[in-house]
Amino acid sequence: MTKPSLAHSATIQNAVDAAKQYYDGTADDIYRTIWGNSIHLGLFEREDEALPSAMQRAKDTMIDGIVLHPKSKVLEVGCGYGTLARQLSRKFDCPVLATNISDKQLTHGKELTEAEGLSDKVRFEQADFHKLPYPDNSFEVYWSQESFLHAADRAQVLKEAHRVLEPFGLLVFSEVTLRRSTPLALREHILKRIKTPAMWSKYEYEVHLKEQGFQVEKWEDWSENVARTYSWTLKQLERKQNQLIPTIGEEAFEQAHSGMQLWKQAADDGYLGWVHVIAAATQND
Template structure:
C-alpha cells in the first residue's frame, strides 16, 4: 500500500473506465501505436523496435504462455480495439472472445475482425470483468493486458475469470505495478496518473498474490519486467504529441503535458508485472 491514502480512488466497478477508453480509441487508432493501447516490450537498450513493434512483442510474449492452438477457446479481458486478440487468433488458430466496457472499442474491434477475415474465430462484446457473460469452464486460457489497474475489486474479477476457465488453464496478466510505497512528489505523480487513467490504484505485488489465491488461481510465474517496458512512457508521449484533446476533456491537463507520463514512468517504484497463474 502507498503511504498516502489519497493515491487510491473509490471506483465502484470496471464499467466506470468505459468513457476513458472511448476517448483513447479516438486518438490511439491511426497513430504510431496503430490501435495498441498498452505498453511495449524491448529486449534490451540496443533493441531498436518501434513502439508499434514493441507493443506487438508484448502481445506475443503473452501468447507464448497461453498454450494456444486450433480449437482452443481463449478469453481476452479488456480487449481494447481488438489488435491483441486478432494477432493471437491469427497466429495460433485459437478462437478468442474479447470483452470491453467501451462501446467504441467493441465497434472498432468488430470492424477490424471483419477486415482481417477473422470474424468467424474472434468475437467481441460489452461486458464487465466482474460479471462475465460466459458459462463456467468455457475457456482453455485467458489474458488481461493492463486491465487489473482499472478494477477496484480485483478479487471479484479474478474469481469470475477463474470461474470461466477449465481446471489447469492458464491466466496471463500484464499490468503496471507499484513496487513499493510512494511519498511526496512521487505520490503526487502516481495520484495524477491514477486519476488520468481512472484507476482506483495500481496493483501491488502482495495484493495481486492475495487476490489470485482467493480466486483459486495458483501463481506459476510472477516477474517484474518494468525495465523492459519503461521506454513506452516517453514513446507514448511522443506519439501523442500532436494530438490535442478538447479543453473540456477531464484528462486534458494530464495528457496535454508531454512531461506527465514520462515523469510517472521514470519513477523507480513503478514496475510492470508479467504473471502466469493456473486455475486449480
C-alpha cells in the same frame, strides 16, 4: 455466499462507467493516433526502438508461454481493438471471445476483424470483468493486457477469472503495478490519469492470486519498459500536436501530455512497474 453491499456495487459501477467514458472519449483519438490498433506497453530490446515493434514483442512473448489447439476456448477481457485476439486466432486457429466495455473499441475491433476475414473465429461482446456473463468452466485461457488497472475490485476480477476457467485453465496477463511506498499525493495523481480508484503492487498480486486459487507458473518483471513506453509516446504526442488539437481540443491535449509525463517520471523513479504472469486455476476444495 455474502452478497456485495450496495455501496461496494456502486463503487464498482462508478469505476466501470469512468473507464468506459475515458475510452469512449478523447482517449480513443489519442490512442489511435499515437498507439495505433494496439494500445499496450512495449517490451523493448533497444533504447531507440519504436513502440509498435516493442508491443508486438510483448504479445509474442506472452503467446510463446501457452499452447492452444483449434478447439481451445479463449476469453480476452479489456480487448482494445482486438489485435491480440486476431493474432491468437491466426496462430492457433482457435475461437476467441474478445470482451470490452468501450463501444468505440468494440466497433473498431469488429471492423478490423472483418477486414482480416476473421469474424468467424473472433467474436466481440460487451462485458464487465467484475461480473462476467458466462457459465463456470467455460474457457481454457483467460487473457488480459493492462486492463486490471481499471478494476474497482481486483480480487473480484480474479475470482471471476477463476470461475469461468476450466480446472487448470490458464490466466495469462500483463499489468501495470504501483509500489506500496508510493507517496499519497503521487498515488492520487497517477490514479487520476486513468480514472481508477486503486492499483496493486507486485506483492498484492502475488498474495491475491494465491487467495483466489491460482498457482503461478511464470512471473516476469518487465518494469524497466514502462518509462521507455511513455518516453516514446510523449515524443509522438508532441510530434502530432497539430493533428490532435483540432480533434480533441487544447485542454484534452494538455491533460494527456501532463499525464504521460507524470507516468514516465513515476516509472523512472521506480514507483510504476509492469509484470507478466501465467497462472493455473487450481481446483477448489
